[in-house]
Amino acid sequence: MAHVVVDPVTRIEGHLRVEAEVDGGAVKEAWSSSTMFRGIELILRGRDPRDAWVFAQRICGVCTTVHAIASIRAVEKAIGAVPPPNARLLRNLIMAAQSVQDHVVHFYHLHALDWVDIVSALDADPAKTSSLAQSLSDWPLSSTTYFSGVRDRIKTFVQRGQLGPFANAYWGHPAYRLPPAANLLAVAHYLEALDWQRRFIKIHAILGGKNPHLQSFLVGGMATPVDPDSQNSLNIDTIAALDKLVADGLAFVSRVYLPDVLAIASYYKDWASIGAGIGNYMAYGDYPEDDSENPQLFLPTGVIHGRDLTKIGMVDQARITEQVAHSWYDYSVGNDKGLNPFKGETTPHYTGPKPPYERLEVAQKYSWLKSPRYDGAAMEVGPLARMLVAYASGRPARVKELVDKALSTLGVGPEALFSTLGRIAARAIEAQVLVESMDKWVRGLADNMARRDYRIQDNSKWEPSSWPSDCFGAGFHEAPRGALGHWVHISNGSIVNYQCVVPSTWNAGPRDAEGQPGPYEVALVGTPVAKPEQPLEILRTVHSFDPCMACGVHVVDASKRELARVRVM
């Protein structure tokens, strides 16, 4: 039995540590720990709720829009502000651009090197890479000359002797299985994706002033004026620019990203039965399609228990609790209890080993993450959860179409979705569905301009004097990494209590009071480990969740007040 520690888990956002017992070439037991804590929710107390999104946004700079969106939705629910249609469309575009860009960056820059051996790419025959590329899609950068240039560039890089971020990795590890030609293709697309993500995210610069940390959100709407007759507003030039960027995005996702995922997956089909995880999935749903109080959501809401796709439950926030039995916090009601976020409390209390340390005391408390539970059960959230809910719900129809196509391309059944590979495929399919949907929101914006609807903001609720003296709200969002919720209590114009329950808390959280492990911890059990001193396979399963640890760790207010009135999106 080997005790394997992976700390830092790199190629993620934030600070994650995994400890695992490995025996007989596979993980027997695993513990996931987050090792960083800031306390942004405590910092939010006493602030102007209209500022909250700017603070909350800084929870994460990778998924840089998601906490801003959840925050403004929570505050809007609390004070009763209703964003106008243009704001809904702009937010949908910003959110979709975030997810699409994030998914591409995750696959190529955070995850691909678990599957792609860069050193092997040096031995590739560019002609073979060219024919492989042309068999996968009609993406124009596919000539022998092109791949020859990429290979030579990498060769020169290696020959200069400074390997930089690629040094001391797992090159040559027996778990790498792509032929040299496919490795070269993936390396070429790693570099192309680096350029592509920088260009595509200009959508955020146009609609948000800058990326990362866009600066155009407002409680009640958006700060970006709309007026086709002004050079200082979103105008027809903007529509044309968005059209171009969305078309470029669609081209890259449909002709490079999705085909690459399926091509690489075809060499690793055994990973369709590894890393299955907890088997419970939850999605709040998102992308409102109309401006009613309960709008139709483009990506639907739902809960799946025990991999049963025939029964989709509705999500009720009242059933969400967080536990701290193995987290470095104390609950006044006892550390074996769970608390709904509206009644949540957080008293940080570090009881782990004093740094520097070698091992965590995993039988005790071992993480800055809490353990969120839905009806007492651990839930996996993220693209796989969303695509499963959409697949089972039959809408949007495009999801079922793309999932079935991917399954038939790989020659596997729907059970393959519950796996490490399933998470990777679901993310690529979601990117395709979202990038395809962006056009209709751009058209919506143009249609509003045509009918001279330039409203961007509910100014009637801007002044705190227009708010109830005491109010509560919860705002939900499907972030790239999964279901995100913010809960806020406002009194006399300032924040009394602020809480977030975040995707990576759901997925990466530690065991609960009953000893029930979190989704990472379950998914890792059974993951093969060929060389415990080079735990490449552990990275594969952990990275398939796309960890975002700065998001996952949060501190909430110790207020224990019962809530009189709750508005939920």
Added chain:
Amino acid sequence: MIADSLTQELEHRGISRRDFLGFCASMAAVLGLPDTAIHAIAAAVESEQKPILIWLEFQDCAGNTESFLRASHPTVADLILDLISLNYHETLMAAAGSQAEQVLAQTVHDNAGKYIVLVEGSIPTGADGAYCTIGGKSALQIARDVCGGAAATIAVGTCAAFGGIPAARPNPTGALSVADAVPGVKNLINMSACPANAENITALIVYYLTLKRWPPLDQYRRPLFAYGKSIHDNCERRAHFDAGQYVEAWGDEAHRHGHCLYKMGCKGPATSQNCPVVKWNEGTNWPIGCGHPCIGCAEPNFWDTMTPFYGRLPNVVGFDVGKWIDPVGLGLTGLVAAAAALHGVGEVVRHRFGKTSSTEGEAESE
């Protein structure tokens, strides 16, 4: 050794020497350097041994890392493959766990006094360092070990530069800036903003490669080339401020026509950064350009001193002058006097909000 490696690489990639010199020219423009500097930049980036960078992340959100990924000239691929050796960066590096930590230890050991460290995120001092550990070591210990042996330390983003959001009231974790957590660190440069602009990060690197020294700094150890003027001084909406034309409500006619956001809470007069000049994401836009006020993110303690973000900044010289001019009317003498009074408003404001006693610093040359 490979002769003319960079030129060869560029040619392989279909980039002519002319294109390359074009890149160097654009860097020179960001840095405000004379044309003669172009060839010096070219020579600097063509040198054989690539400078070694270590990027540490502590109490961060990776926003500065993401910003770095948006760099356009040079792009991050050009940087990583050709111009620098980014030996350690948790978000980007292939190795993990002990393999990653070996790289860090080896780099620090083999290149003592020669490598450059970029720090992202604040450094917590509470709970014996347990609020941020990497590989079981506290952020504070890592910062001391790594920054201590560096040729220079660049604090990227406001958290590393000034403590940032973790250090905002009530600072639950005892978060500190690099300057406060590791006093006496050699050649410390603060690249504040939330996040730091990619073009400024790359400009700083190219500045060093080209001129073999670090740039002159302001009183907060920020390079003058990026932080030497206020947002207000260079704002494209400045004429509207001077003319007394202000946005009064979101989406009103003034807002749609790009009038001044001062009354909506803009902190541009109290904030030093080059956003209006370089803008963001390859010059695509910037916050004021899309209709939202500046939040002052490059300034120390802005989370406490610039909030509420939508509250009007007090005592800005020149406010409402335009309104006053119109109804009253002024003779030629009066207009000239008004213009003279307005000139340098940003300077006055900046000094009012900044520390007045400190002197502008300059990092040592290496």
